[in-house]
Every structure is written in structure tokens, then in C-alpha cells.
Amino acid sequence: MRRILVVDDAKVIRMVIKQILTRHGFHVAGEAGNGREAFERYKELKPDAVTMDIIMPEVDGIQGLKEILAFDKQAKVIMISAIDQHDALTDAIRNGAADYVVKPFEDDRMVTALKNIFGEA
Amino acid sequence: MDITQDSMKVVEIMSRLSIDRASRALSKILRTGAKISLSKVYIADLSETTAKMNDDLREMTGVMVNFKGNVSCKLLFMLPLEGSLILTDLFLRQPAGTTKEYNEFTESVTQELGNILASHISNALVSDFNATLVPQPPHVHNDFAGVIFSNLVLEQGMMDDQLLLIETQFEICKTELDCYLFLVPEMTSFGKLLDNIGVKS
Numbered sequence: 001m002r003r004i005l006v007v008d009d010a011k012v013i014r015m016v017i018k019q020i021l022t023r024h025g026f027h028v029a030g031e032a033g034n035g036r037e038a039f040e041r042y043k044e045l046k047p048d049a050v051t052m053d054i055i056m057p058e059v060d061g062i063q064g065l066k067e068i069l070a071f072d073k074q075a076k077v078i079m080i081s082a083i084d085q086h087d088a089l090t091d092a093i094r095n096g097a098a099d100y101v102v103k104p105f106e107d108d109r110m111v112t113a114l115k116n117i118f119g120e121a
Numbered sequence: 122m123d124i125t126q127d128s129m130k131v132v133e134i135m136s137r138l139s140i141d142r143a144s145r146a147l148s149k150i151l152r153t154g155a156k157i158s159l160s161k162v163y164i165a166d167l168s169e170t171t172a173k174m175n176d177d178l179r180e181m182t183g184v185m186v187n188f189k190g191n192v193s194c195k196l197l198f199m200l201p202l203e204g205s206l207i208l209t210d211l212f213l214r215q216p217a218g219t220t221k222e223y224n225e226f227t228e229s230v231t232q233e234l235g236n237i238l239a240s241h242i243s244n245a246l247v248s249d250f251n252a253t254l255v256p257q258p259p260h261v262h263n264d265f266a267g268v269i270f271s272n273l274v275l276e277q278g279m280m281d282d283q284l285l286l287i288e289t290q291f292e293i294c295k296t297e298l299d300c301y302l303f304l305v306p307e308m309t310s311f312g313k314l315l316d317n318i319g320v321k322s
Contacts, residue, residue: 009232010229010232012213012226013229013233055240055257082241083244084241084244085247085248085255087253103150103237104237
């Protein structure tokens with residue numbers, strides 16, 4: 001079972017993502033509320049993939065993405081954000097994000113994004 | 122504050138387009154008919170608006186979002202406590218009335234709704250009007266309307282006696298939810314945005 005780290009500053013969004021992932025056969029290995037916590041949890045848990053919000057307090061998701069990829073070049077990080085803007089998208093992709101999902105999203109969109117990065121779609 | 126009639130019309134169009142997008146996003150996330158519509162765009166007298174807010178003695182839940190970019194702006198979404206309980210149930214897809222009191226889920230739902238509204242409003246302004254505008258993490262406040270509104274004014278560092286207010290109405294499941302959604306742009310930077318699109322502010 002693929003192990004996922006879910007990162008979002010809103011507890012309810014972490015909860016919703018966890019429900020979707022569990023329903024579709026993924027295991028949520030852990031949760032984090034900002035980019036710094038995400039990096040710490042990534043080192044500790046070594047998940048197969050990360051879903052990462054962008055706008056978060058203290059350390060944002062782009063910084064979290066950079067730190068995780070500096071630690072593990074093979075890390076698979078999907079950005080999940082309500083920001084649907086060209087600059088944000090290119091910033092995420094340029095920094096190594098595997099995909100970018102805009103909130104609010106259909107369950108299938110996130111599940112497909114995860115399956116794609118594992119080559120299981 | 123000087124703002125021409127033409128500029129006000131442009132502000133109204135910008136507001137309507139961005140609020141339409143936020144409304145669609147809200148409907149999608151709540152999985153129910155949610156409609157935000159523009160009530161009015163106007164230059165408000167700061168002390169009069171503050172007094173009006175002070176007259177509203179209900180306990181409110183408010184979420185405030187700052188935007189960064191070439192337009193400095195703030196968003197305040199504020200609704201009575203009972204309204205925030207209804208939104209919590211809708212968001213969590215629970216039967217209405219499940220959430221009986223304000224809790225960490227209510228706070229988190231309010232926070233996320235602020236994020237969704239602010240993000241989709243900024244998405245519209247960026248794609249349609251060449252703004253650069255990125256919302257910052259939302260802050261949730263519980264207090265009386267006047268206190269929350271005063272925080273907004275203090276944070277915005279209002280130097281003027283007037284402010285540009287964009288007021289909306291909120292309807293969920295065909296029930297009007299009595300809440301406030303204020304967009305308060307900082308006028309100097311907003312003037313630059315109007316200049317960018319060829320409107321004399």
C-alpha cells in the first residue's frame with residue numbers, strides 16, 4: 001500500500017484528503033501543517049508521496065517542496081492549492097513538483113494524480 | 122479619496138467577475154448551491170461603517186486574508202456563529218445540526234473557506250486584469266462584528282477617513298445567510314492596477 005504524507009494548514013482539508021486516499025487504497029502515513037513540519041515528517045516517515053498545500057503559515061509549500069527535494073531527489077510531491085495562477089504553477093513545476101491540483105477538486109483528480117506519479121494510472 | 126465614476130464601474134466589473142468565480146468554487150466545495158452576489162461597491166466613511174458594525178451585537182466568526190502583490194488588499198468574511206456551524210456541517214457533509222458549538226472543525230472550515238474565497242478572487246483578478254495578487258494564510262477571529270471590523274481597519278493601517286468597500290450577499294441552499302464579505306483594496310496600489318488596464322483612477 002502506497003504511503004502518503006498529507007500537508008495542509010487546514011485540519012479539515014487534511015481530514016478530507018485522508019478520507020479520499022483511504023477510500024482509494026492509499027495509506028496516510030502522516031500529516032503536517034506547514035512546509036517545515038512537512039520536511040521533518042518526510043525525513044522521519046519516508047513516505048512514497050506527499051500532497052502539499054502552498055499557502056501555509058511560517059514555511060510555505062514551495063519552500064517545503066524545495067527542502068524535501070534537496071533531501072531526496074526522488075521525492076514525489078503533488079501541490080494542492082486554490083491558487084490557479086500561471087506564476088504559482090510554473091514556480092511549483094520549476095521547483096520539482098510532480099503535479100498541481102487546484103482546490104476544490106474532484107476525488108478522482110487527486111487519485112489520478114497519485115496513480116500517475118506511480119505509473120499506475 | 123478621489124475616484125472617478127468610470128473607475129467605479131471598472132471596480133464593480135472586477136468585483137463581480139472575481140466574486141462569481143469565488144461563488145462557483147464555494148458551491149463546488151460545499152457541494153450545494155452557494156451563491157455570492159455583489160451588493161454594492163462604494164466609498165464608505167470609515168467612522169460610519171465602524172459604527173454600523175458596532176451596532177451588530179451578534180457573536181461572529183470572521184476570517185481575514187491579506188493579499189501580497191502589486192495590489193495590496195484585504196478580505197474579511199464574517200458570519201454569525203450559528204452560520205459558521207451550518208457551514209461546518211455542509212463542508213463535512215454531515216446532517217444539518219450535527220455541529221452544536223464552535224470547535225476546532227468550525228475554525229478550520231472557516232479558515233479554509235477564507236482561503237478558497239480569497240484564492241479564487243485573486244485568480245480572477247490575476248487572469249483577467251493583469252494583477253499580481255497572492256493570498257496569505259488566513260486568520261480566524263471570534264468576536265463581535267465591530268471588534269473584528271476594527272481589526273481589519275487597524276491592520277490595513279487606514280490613513281484616510283474613507284475606504285473602498287465591496288459588499289456582497291451570500292446565499293446557501295436558497296437560504297440567505299446573513300454574512301459580510303468585504304474586500305478592501307489599498308487605494309494607491311489599486312489605482313496603479315486601474316492605470317495598467319487603461320482606466321484613469
